[in-house]
Amino acid sequence: MTMRVIDVAPNEAPLALLAKRLEQACSAGEPLTEEEIRAFLEMDPNLRETAKSILREYLTRTER
Numbered sequence: 233m234t235m236r237v238i239d240v241a242p243n244e245a246p247l248a249l250l251a252k253r254l255e256q257a258c259s260a261g262e263p264l265t266e267e268e269i270r271a272f273l274e275m276d277p278n279l280r281e282t283a284k285s286i287l288r289e290y291l292t293r294t295e296r
Contacts, residue, residue: 246275247282254290263294 250272257264272283 246272246279247286250283250286254286257290258294264290 253264253268256262269287272287273280275283
């Protein structure tokens with residue numbers, strides 16, 4: 233799965249971390265834990281909507 237966070241928010245380190253973790257989850261078959269998802273959703277309110285969008289896409293693609 234290709235997700236280009238840099239196109240949406242190029243200077244947002246937390247979103248880059250989220251994208252990296254999702255890449256690991258998809259390539260290694262290690263799904264995100266509930267705790268990881270919760271932590272990403274609780275990040276800075278300015279980043280929350282983008283993170284939610286990315287997580288929704290991940291959950292849709294992995295049918296969680």
